[in-house]
Each structure stands twice: as structure tokens, then as C-alpha cells.
Amino acid sequence: MGGEIIGAIRSQYNPVQPSILLEKDNEVSYLEFMPSGLLQPYIYCYWQLVSQKPLEQPFIYRVVADACMDIYFDLYNPAESYVMGFCKQYTEFALPKSFHYFGVRFLPSAFPHLFSINGKELSNRYEKLEFVIPKLARYIAGYFEPEQPVEKMVSLLDSFFIDWIKVHSPETDHRFMESVLKILKNDGSLQLESDLKTGLSPRQLRRLFHYYIGDSPKTFSQIIRFQSLLKAKPSSQLLKSEKLFFDAGYYDQSHFIKAFKTFYGSTPSQIL
Incomplete structure (x- = not known):
């Protein structure tokens, strides 16, 4: 591998x-x-x-x-x-x-x-x-x-x-990579416990993510979800009118704004 x-x-x-x-x-x-x-x-x-x-x-x-x-x-x-x-x-x-x-x-x-x-x-x-x-x-x-x-x-x-x-020929666990790719393909919006069944226990998966990514599958997914929104470049008005934060897996608008500010340092309305 x-x-x-x-x-x-x-x-x-x-x-x-x-x-x-x-x-x-x-x-x-x-x-x-x-x-x-x-x-x-x-x-x-x-x-x-x-x-x-x-x-x-x-x-x-x-x-x-x-x-x-x-x-x-x-x-x-x-x-x-x-x-x-x-x-x-x-x-x-x-x-x-x-x-x-x-x-x-x-x-x-x-x-x-x-x-x-x-x-x-x-x-x-x-x-x-x-x-x-x-x-x-x-x-x-x-x-x-x-x-x-x-x-x-x-x-x-x-x-x-x-x-x-x-x-130095890099080796990896294909089950870990399968988990990473599933998160990426779903733009970070998925149910980790049910969607990441790749033959690894939750504890094994967390250990591999901590080693190769630097944090948990949950945190990695949150950042991928945030990055997918940046790449999509929705306008602030579009976020409000079509409730895109629901589609992106956020519970509500305040949850979305808080997460965005943590990852970016500014609110969505200031940036998008």
C-alpha cells in the first residue's frame, strides 16, 4: 500500500x-x-x-x-x-x-x-x-x-x-484509507458510527486517525464539511434562504455560524 x-x-x-x-x-x-x-x-x-x-x-x-x-x-x-x-x-x-x-x-x-x-x-x-x-x-x-x-x-x-x-516506502492500512475516502466523498456529512464500517472498531479507527490525521474522525469530518462550503462559495443570502447549513449537516444556523467562525476566524456573512 x-x-x-x-x-x-x-x-x-x-x-x-x-x-x-x-x-x-x-x-x-x-x-x-x-x-x-x-x-x-x-x-x-x-x-x-x-x-x-x-x-x-x-x-x-x-x-x-x-x-x-x-x-x-x-x-x-x-x-x-x-x-x-x-x-x-x-x-x-x-x-x-x-x-x-x-x-x-x-x-x-x-x-x-x-x-x-x-x-x-x-x-x-x-x-x-x-x-x-x-x-x-x-x-x-x-x-x-x-x-x-x-x-x-x-x-x-x-x-x-x-x-x-x-x-522510505509509505505503508498504510487500507481500512483507514477507506474511511478517509468515505468522509471526503461525502463532504464530511455522514453518520460516522454507521457509515464508517470498514472492519475497524471505533477505538482502532480513532487511533489510526490520531496517528495519520492528527485528530479524531469527527473533527476531520467537521473540517472537510467546512472546506466543502468554502469551495462551493455560496452567498450569505443563499445560506439564509435555502438553509444550506441543514444540507451540510449542521443542526441550525447558530451551530453553523459557530463552527464556521472556529475554522475561519470570521462569520459566514463577513466572508461569503
Whole structure:
């Protein structure tokens, strides 16, 4: 059970990180780049967040819940790189007035599969990469610098991860993957106890989700449900008039608004 079965996640899930609202003079830009085809079963994208000029004040960067794990580093100081675990709520970072971040967004379960690391130990926090994958931290510190073209950075990361999977062949439990895919195919709206009968007991399933995802099947489903709404981009008026929050599995409007604010940091009416 290697990249093929893990890669089935990509065909069912495209995590959304809302576009940065650019200032009139385009002070900050955010772009995503595709990894090598060999890595697409594991890596959703590489991404770049950069200030186009020194800002007048620190920049607040918001990351919404997406069930993914990320590696990131500032090219002005590549010796300090970090890994961000599964988060069950939005996260905000106060960035300096000048920055050039580059990162790797892993599809759900891919990071623990690739590096044999318990995802639960990194949940809802970030950690220095040197304490988690020291070889990769040294590679980033040694090969990356501020003025490199994006193509070069993508090539460097592709080379590292391709070499890694040649040596470390990821294995997984097909029953766990079947559960993940069922949640994705149903946009997170399903009865976990009755719909996830894949030969695993509830206790076994929770243990596997904690290891490979970073949290419980319930929390994972809630985030997938939230992400499916972001991807659908319904208007605030449509949510009210057609009661889409019922169709998405929320008990009522207040339940929906509370969950949305937890995962995004703002209410649906402010965003949608």
C-alpha cells in the first residue's frame, strides 16, 4: 500500500486557503505551485507568501482549518524552518514588515505516512523542523537563499522528497484509507458510527486517525464539511434562504455560524 492508495485522497480533496486580500499597491502576494507528478499523491502544493516591499506595520496572516500539515520557512532565514500540524481552528501569524515565506502543504495523512511521525504529537501547534525531520531542516538551511527563482526552489524540494520516497516506502492500512475516502466523498456529512464500517472498531479507527490525521474522525469530518462550503462559495443570502447549513449537516444556523467562525476566524456573512 504505497503512493497509489494514499494518492486517492488528492482525487477527492482540494483544500482551500482563501486568497489574500491584496492592498491597492499589491503589497503582499500569495501563489501556489504544483510539485512533481511523483509527489502529487502526497503534496498538494508548494506555496509562496512574500511582501513586495517593506510594510508599514506587521502583516497578520490567517490560515483556515484545512486538515493538512505544512512545512514552511522564511528565505531571509532558512536556517529556521517549521512544521505546522493539523489544526482544528484557524491560526493567525504576525509576520514582520518584510518576509519571503516558502512552504509545502501536505495532503491529509501524507506527512505521517512519509516520515513515520505521529500526527497527534504535532496537532494544533508548530514545531521547529530540526526537531522533527533534521535531515530536511539541514537541506533547507544549506540550499535555499532569498533571491532564488521559484523554479529552483520547487526543483530542490522535488529532489529531496523524490529521493526520500525511493528509500522510505509509505505503508498504510487500507481500512483507514477507506474511511478517509468515505468522509471526503461525502463532504464530511455522514453518520460516522454507521457509515464508517470498514472492519475497524471505533477505538482502532480513532487511533489510526490520531496517528495519520492528527485528530479524531469527527473533527476531520467537521473540517472537510467546512472546506466543502468554502469551495462551493455560496452567498450569505443563499445560506439564509435555502438553509444550506441543514444540507451540510449542521443542526441550525447558530451551530453553523459557530463552527464556521472556529475554522475561519470570521462569520459566514463577513466572508461569503
